Amino acid sequence: MTPVEVRRSGTHLFHEVSVSQFVQGSKDGPVQWKEHNWERYLELVFANTNVTLHPQKDRIIVMDLPYLQKLSILLADTPPLTIERFLWWSVFSTVAPMTLASFRDLGFEFSRAVFGLRQRTPRWKSCAANVNANFGLALSYMYVRAHFDQHSRKKSIEMIEDVRDAFAGAVGELDWMDGTTRSRTLSKLRAIRNFVGFPAWLYNETKLDHHYKQAEVVEGKLFQTYLKLTNAAVKKSLESLREKPDRNRWVATPTTVNAFYSATLNSVTFPAGILQPPFYGNGIEAINYGSIGAIMGHEVTHGFDDQGRRYDEEGNLKQWWSAATLEHYHGKVQCIIDQYSKYHMAQLPNYTVHGFNTQGENIADNGGLRAALSAYDLLAKRQPVETRTRLPGLPQYTPRQLFFLGFAQIWCGNTTTGALKSKLVEGVHSPNKIRVIGTLSNSREFADAWHCPSNSPMNPEHKCVLW
Numbered sequence: 001m002t003p004v005e006v007r008r009s010g011t012h013l014f015h016e017v018s019v020s021q022f023v024q025g026s027k028d029g030p031v032q033w034k035e036h037n038w039e040r041y042l043e044l045v046f047a048n049t050n051v052t053l054h055p056q057k058d059r060i061i062v063m064d065l066p067y068l069q070k071l072s073i074l075l076a077d078t079p080p081l082t083i084e085r086f087l088w089w090s091v092f093s094t095v096a097p098m099t100l101a102s103f104r105d106l107g108f109e110f111s112r113a114v115f116g117l118r119q120r121t122p123r124w125k126s127c128a129a130n131v132n133a134n135f136g137l138a139l140s141y142m143y144v145r146a147h148f149d150q151h152s153r154k155k156s157i158e159m160i161e162d163v164r165d166a167f168a169g170a171v172g173e174l175d176w177m178d179g180t181t182r183s184r185t186l187s188k189l190r191a192i193r194n195f196v197g198f199p200a201w202l203y204n205e206t207k208l209d210h211h212y213k214q215a216e217v218v219e220g221k222l223f224q225t226y227l228k229l230t231n232a233a234v235k236k237s238l239e240s241l242r243e244k245p246d247r248n249r250w251v252a253t254p255t256t257v258n259a260f261y262s263a264t265l266n267s268v269t270f271p272a273g274i275l276q277p278p279f280y281g282n283g284i285e286a287i288n289y290g291s292i293g294a295i296m297g298h299e300v301t302h303g304f305d306d307q308g309r310r311y312d313e314e315g316n317l318k319q320w321w322s323a324a325t326l327e328h329y330h331g332k333v334q335c336i337i338d339q340y341s342k343y344h345m346a347q348l349p350n351y352t353v354h355g356f357n358t359q360g361e362n363i364a365d366n367g368g369l370r371a372a373l374s375a376y377d378l379l380a381k382r383q384p385v386e387t388r389t390r391l392p393g394l395p396q397y398t399p400r401q402l403f404f405l406g407f408a409q410i411w412c413g414n415t416t417t418g419a420l421k422s423k424l425v426e427g428v429h430s431p432n433k434i435r436v437i438g439t440l441s442n443s444r445e446f447a448d449a450w451h452c453p454s455n456s457p458m459n460p461e462h463k464c465v466l467w
Helices: 004-008 020-024 031-035 040-044 066-075 082-099 099-116 125-148 151-171 179-191 204-213 221-242 286-303 323-341 359-382 399-409 418-426 430-441 443-449
Strands: 013-019 059-062 194-195 260-262 267-271
Touching: 004 031, 013 020, 020 040, 020 059, 031 066, 099 286, 099 418, 125 359, 151 179, 151 194, 151 267, 151 286, 151 359, 204 359, 204 443, 221 260, 260 286, 286 359, 323 359, 323 430, 359 399, 399 430, 430 443
Parallel strands: 194 267
Antiparallel strands: 013 059, 260 267
């Protein structure tokens, strides 16, 4: 496989070819390519759908051509029985947890050996997650009617707009960006669409029933139900090939406790699931802006990280930066890469954070925190009384300090050493502790708020600042 670092780099190309060109293979490709019936493979993929591929008209985007070329060589050199076993293992390892308890026991033993898992997930939680994965919108319909505060949605949208205005203000002050790129950056920023809480149509039971018209549940038969639901989902996905992309599509169900930025849709999504403590609704705006506000800033900043910046305001892969600005940008990104590459965790002294692979998330963390703090300042101008509120029982903390405490506390969590090792080796996020330390040590406002001595670990003289 092509290494993650190569696939992530700016020189890695997507190859767009016709179906016919794909089947024939490139002139400089391996001779083994033609040993495989790619045309038959594509026919099998779209079998039992209403899609017929047009060899000349339909285009294929090959996201990693070197991998596919090397795969064609590997398949040609591998005994058919080995390939068949591998394919069956791919299926079996996915569906086994839906069958016998003994297979789930084996899965737990594997996770305990590799990741250091100490106890298995409670059965009710696994079952609820399964329902959420397959009937997330139906579950969301029940959840938002019973638990979601509509005021939260209105307030969240206000916070997002504060964050957007704050980010725009920062872009206006950048000394490394030329006027044309700045104008396009602001244009893309304004074009980002907000999806908050739940889709507006969720309360429409007719539309909800239509959404699940292909879903078939076999009462008391989990395995058969899983196969039918998977089949229907894959078929629906493949048959969307001829449909116009839905720009208002949600990328997650409202019950999800997470937030998202979509580069191709140029949208940010904050489901109802995350609009609750400890992320939101903490009673004090300083903490809210430091927690969910920083997450909002994080998702907005993703539109301008090393991957998001490659897409324009319509979600098209396009080079819209000037060469000079891009050169300055790369220099500032390298500062973040180098900074995070020096971090390590006490449990794994021989491993460091992979600064290159985590750069997008680190850029978003840093830009998101700065945008959230500026957004909080905008709120302070509108509602000065709100920003004088202190935390009951801990009145010594200033609103600024509470803001940073709000940011730090959302990353509290436990991890096994095995899971941490996996995250360091192949994850795109830095470990939670590093997300806090790395981001806050780049903030002059944090150092001022907490009176950090100059050149101390949390107040280094040289700080990496991009957005």
